[in-house]
Amino acid sequence: MTTTTIKTVQEILNQPTTWNACFQVLQNLDLEALVGDRRPEQFEWVFVGCGTSYYLAQAAAASLTLLTGRSSRALPASEILLHPELSLPAIQTVFPILISRSGHTSEVLAVAEVLQQKKIEFLALTCDGRELETTTRRVLKLPVREESTVMTGSFSSMLLAMQFVAAKLVGNQAFLKSLGELPSLVAPLLARYAQQLEKFALHPFEDVAVLGQGPLYPIASEVALKVMESSSSYAQYFHTLEFRHGPKSIIDNRALVIGLISDEGAQQEVKVIREMKELGASTIIIANHATDEAKKAADLLIELSSSLPSLSLLVAYVVWGQLFGSYVGLAKGLNPDNPTNLSRVVTF
Ligand code: F1P
Numbered sequence: 156m157t158t159t160t161i162k163t164v165q166e167i168l169n170q171p172t173t174w175n176a177c178f179q180v181l182q183n184l185d186l187e188a189l190v191g192d193r194r195p196e197q198f199e200w201v202f203v204g205c206g207t208s209y210y211l212a213q214a215a216a217a218s219l220t221l222l223t224g225r226s227s228r229a230l231p232a233s234e235i236l237l238h239p240e241l242s243l244p245a246i247q248t249v250f251p252i253l254i255s256r257s258g259h260t261s262e263v264l265a266v267a268e269v270l271q272q273k274k275i276e277f278l279a280l281t282c283d284g285r286e287l288e289t290t291t292r293r294v295l296k297l298p299v300r301e302e303s304t305v306m307t308g309s310f311s312s313m314l315l316a317m318q319f320v321a322a323k324l325v326g327n328q329a330f331l332k333s334l335g336e337l338p339s340l341v342a343p344l345l346a347r348y349a350q351q352l353e354k355f356a357l358h359p360f361e362d363v364a365v366l367g368q369g370p371l372y373p374i375a376s377e378v379a380l381k382v383m384e385s386s387s388s389y390a391q392y393f394h395t396l397e398f399r400h401g402p403k404s405i406i407d408n409r410a411l412v413i414g415l416i417s418d419e420g421a422q423q424e425v426k427v428i429r430e431m432k433e434l435g436a437s438t439i440i441i442a443n444h445a446t447d448e449a450k451k452a453a454d455l456l457i458e459l460s461s462s463l464p465s466l467s468l469l470v471a472y473v474v475w476g477q478l479f480g481s482y483v484g485l486a487k488g489l490n491p492d493n494p495t496n497l498s499r500v501v502t503f
Contacts, residue, residue: 166302166303168349169308180297180298181316184295193278199226201250203251206501207306208256211373216229222318236265250276256309256313257281259500260500267279282296282297282298318469364391365378367417378477385477385489385494387489398427415441438454439453
């Protein structure tokens with residue numbers, strides 16, 4: 156198999172085009188129909204999903220908090236089902252946003268039923284629609300038709316959609332414009348770095364740790380999940396500085412540390428990557444602007460070199476983890492289009 160025949164890799168590389176198609180839909184967004192009076196000033200927005208869609212929920216919640224100044228949370232659907240008093244103690248003051256590419260995931264549909272029974276208004280964010288889009292009048296359905304089992308363009312497109320909604324809520328035109336510039340930023344970067352990443356993926360790493368702080372923490376989580384799903388490799392994720400507090404004991408010359416470096420925390424975050432390199436780890440650094448320290452700490456450096464706001468760059472970080480997972484899978488002789496033990500939707 157070559158990367159040109161793997162649908163998952165093609166869908167990853169095609170994300171700039173997918174994002175442009177989504178922006179066409181989002182330009183005509185009827186915010187009133189979507190959220191009505193459920194504004195973040197009166198209701199706590201709680202994003203809900205499973206697997207990749209849960210990490211998407213976390214990134215969406217971080218984006219809403221940073222763009223509106225109102226606290227927002229993310230929950231896995233299972234927590235609402237199994238621990239409702241812990242997860243949603245004040246459910247009447249919550250505006251849930253249920254996120255599901257397929258709209259068919261059993262846990263998400265079960266949460267929709269609970270909300271319907273309690274007469275709680277909620278928003279459904281989906282690509283395929285299926286049952287989920289019939290459970291509420293508030294539906295945002297994106298034109299993303301993804302054949303891959305693992306989520307790639309659906310993750311990035313639904314995250315962009317939630318960032319778009321948050322920016323629209325507060326009338327942040329500059330941020331909305333920045334989102335629209337992502338396709339032209341990322342397309343040439345993919346052309347420039349994809350082959351280097353594919354070559355780097357040939358190393359046989361035993362442990363992979365993906366590190367990120369702030370809104371990059373859910374992106375680190377999703378990158379680790381992509382490595383696990385697409386290559387059946389063991390990968391973990393941590394807040395970058397947390398890695399020193401114990402987990403670094405796994406580091407030796409068989410380990411890979413992937414650092415998602417934020418503009419705001421670059422100095423401190425790069426220091427951790429440098430320390431792990433000195434302990435023997437191989438390192439990948441993904442940064443917007445690479446400091447000299449970052450250049451010294453990285454075995455492979457991917458630099459975005461963008462003047463766009465940091466928060467608008469989340470999807471520009473995740474694409475490298477999506478690609479790396481598939482490349483490691485291919486290097487191990489696996490087929491990322493048919494990941495071990497996985498199905499496109501989890502139902503029970
Ligand atoms: C959620 C999910 C994915 C996972 C796999 C199985 O799907 O758990 O996160 O990667 O594809 O389904 P969905 O609810 O977003 O359709």
